[in-house]
Amino acid sequence: MVDFDCVVIGGGMVGAASALALAEQGLQVAVVEKYQPQHFSSEQTLDMRVSAISLASQYLLEQLGAWQHIKQWRACPYERLGVWEQEFSYTEFNAKDIEQAHLGHIVENRLIQLALWKQIANHSNITSFCPENLTHLAQDSSKVTLTLSQQVVTAKLVIGADGANSHVRRLINIGVTAWDYQQSAMLINVETTCAQQNITWQQFYPTGPVAFLPLSKKSLIQQRQFKQDQSTGYASLVWYHHKDEIKRLSALTNAQLQMEVLAHFPKRLGDIRVIDKAAFPLTRRHANSYQKERVLLVGDAAHTINPMAGQGVNLGFKDVKALQEVIALAIADGRCWHNAKVLAEYENLRRKDNLLMQTTMDALYLSFSHPSSIFKVLRNLSLFTINKLPLLNSVIKNKALKYACGI
Ligand SMILES: Cc1cc2nc3c(=O)[nH]c(=O)nc-3n(C[C@H](O)[C@H](O)[C@H](O)COP(=O)(O)OP(=O)(O)OC[C@H]3O[C@@H](n4cnc5c(N)ncnc54)[C@H](O)[C@@H]3O)c2cc1C
Known part of the structure; x- marks a missing residue:
């Protein structure tokens, strides 16, 4: 049986970033992933799954060394974002308004994951188990024992990054508040x-x-x-x-x-x-807790959101950044980095922000799907007014834009 400081279950975009962020703190990390990421070649067609990567997520990927690979392969920067219902209410957000060169990049999910895995392969603090599958998990006061298909490992801390239908979340009995969008x-x-x-x-x-x-x-x-x-x-x-x-x-x-x-x-x-x-x-889901007895949830395992504003993985990367910060601070202060108090700090930092973004998306979804013609006139007039009044334009639009970009 091999002992690790931390085992990350799920090596998707958020899990792979978590593994690198924690290994950077000097921790011995393992990452367990079901499917081997495919190598990049110019023969491959475009991945169906793409994400609008915010500036904040780009900075994290730069810090983890993955961005250089993504840039070299394929990423499409965008400087403007147009939204409208009726043509007269067309509203455009521009990177120049917030003094940035671009608002984000559209990147294939597969390439983000692959770039992170390239960094994992070169990191001396990370062991990868792939293809591997988590089958069972047992928590006690000093460690978590994880039974994988081909081996058993232990960890002081387990990160559940295994996506929306998280097996980790189910094994530790954390429920979700969820509903299907129509x-x-x-x-x-x-x-x-x-x-x-x-x-x-x-x-x-x-x-x-x-x-x-x-x-x-x-x-x-x-x-x-x-x-x-x-x-x-x-x-x-x-x-x-x-x-x-x-x-x-x-x-x-x-x-x-x-x-x-x-x-x-x-x-x-x-x-x-x-x-x-x-x-x-x-489907919108929010885990009722982000952590329980040495097991912690990140990314879609903790929350899923209506993708209309392209924020899902960006929230996951914000989870990673927050986790990295609370653990770095605990290590610097000489505190036990994996105790319940430190993990609760992570949840305090992230729950409100994730909930705010989920609620904002739901408000947009409900407002724009409302069939009433009064609602239709009101929402188009609101967009039109924000566009035409310079003060509202710069305060509301730029604030919303900075929030969406994560800066
Ligand atoms: C239509 C659509 C459009 C979207 N567009 C955007 C966008 O523009 N911008 C944005 O930010 N977000 C977007 N999202 C959301 C984004 O795709 C997700 O938030 C993101 O994929 C979550 O990443 P993750 O790493 O948390 O989970 P996942 O991507 O689900 O990764 C989980 C990983 O865990 C592995 N795994 C699962 N179970 C096990 C197990 N038992 N053992 C080992 N490994 C396991 C899986 O193989 C997988 O690799 C969109 C979502 C949808 C549905």
Whole structure:
């Protein structure tokens, strides 16, 4: 049996970042992941799962040494963010307004995870067990014993980073407050006739928003299936709608889906060709506690959120940053870094912030899906007014923008 200071269950984006952040404190860390991340090659097509990575998340990934790999592979910066329901209420957020070069990057999830794993492979304080699977967990006053498929290990602290349906969370009997949104989201990777863009946009409908996220075509233009033409670009479209409608759209061929997209997305999209598609149900979950007897939850294992503002993994990275800070402080003060008081400090730092973002997204979801015409006029007038009054514009818009960017 091998003893570790900390074992991270789940080596997705948040778990891999947690392992690196704790190893940087000098702790002996193990990371357990079910699936081996695939190596990067320019032959691979774009991943269906992409994330809008905030400035704060970029800084964390830089600190962990992963950003340099991501930049080298593929990442698409965006400087502007457009939102509207009726055309007259179109509101644009610009990086210049908050004195930044960009608001964030759209990056394939697989590449974020792979870049972190590249750093893990080079870190002398980290042991990786992959492919491996957690089957059982037993807590006592001095350690946690973890039974994996092929070995047993112990840890002073276990981090549950095993995603929305966390096995760790279930094994330690932490419940969740949860509800299903009435919508699902369809992600559609497309080739567009517009050159690569520096804007991400979202138009709201009562049935759910439609969104455009630009993707980097770096290395893809070398592939036969992508045009060499510089005037084409790539993008991830997100189509939120009632579950039944997303089910119907999922059953269409790419050519049929292309016709539906062209009929329902705003004209500014231009012409497109559908490359690939996938659908996801949307559920909000919040763990009733983030920690219990030497086991702590981060990322989607602790909270999931409506993805319409692209904040899920950004909140997970904020969890990692907070955890790193409380443990670093405890070590610097000579306190026991894994005791319940330190872990409670992590929960105090993160619970309110996660809840605030979840609630803000739900308020947006409810407000824009309300069918009443009075609501429709009010929400469009609010956007219009914020746009037209300079003081409101700079105070409300820039504050919201800084919050979304995590700065
Ligand atoms: C449609 C959609 C769009 C989104 N867009 C954005 C966006 O633009 N920006 C953003 O910030 N967020 C976005 N999100 C949210 C984001 O994808 C998640 O928050 C993020 O993937 C959570 O990362 P995680 O590492 O916590 O969990 P996961 O990505 O679920 O990773 C969990 C890992 O644990 C492993 N695992 C699970 N069980 C075990 C086990 N028993 N043993 C070992 N390993 C195990 C899994 O293999 C996996 O690698 C979106 C979500 C959806 C559904």
